[in-house]
Amino acid sequence: MSSPALTATSLYVGDLLPTTTEVMLYEKFSQVGQVISVRVCRHRITRRSLGFGFVCFSSPEEASRAMTGMNGHVLGTQALYVVLARSRPDARPQREPFGSHSSASPGKSIPGYWRGRFDR
Secondary structure (H helix, E strand, O other): OOOHHHHHHEEEEEOOOOOOOHHHHHHHHOOOOOEEEEEEEEOOOOOOEEEEEEEEEOOHHHHHHHHHHHOOOEEOOEEOEEEEOOOOOOOOOOOOOOOOOOOOOOOOOOOOOOOOHHHO
């Protein structure tokens, strides 16, 4: 779960063209504040843009200034939709890496985890 300070500095940027890159977003948003990170969300197989991304700023003040200043600005031929990013309540929790189950003893299977041919 993200902290409130992190959420207040992250912006959701929607209505991106399929050709929009992280560099394009960085150049556009760095005009209004110090950008920490940029991510254009892509389809995991085709790597095509899903039409939205996230820009993280170094302070909530810069994020707020960018939100009010960049909402409606045109990038390419499309007007941007910019709002504060928030975590989705229906988002899946992060899975632990395979084999990092702290409650399981080494060499023992986790009950109900591997059913079928692996436990025979």
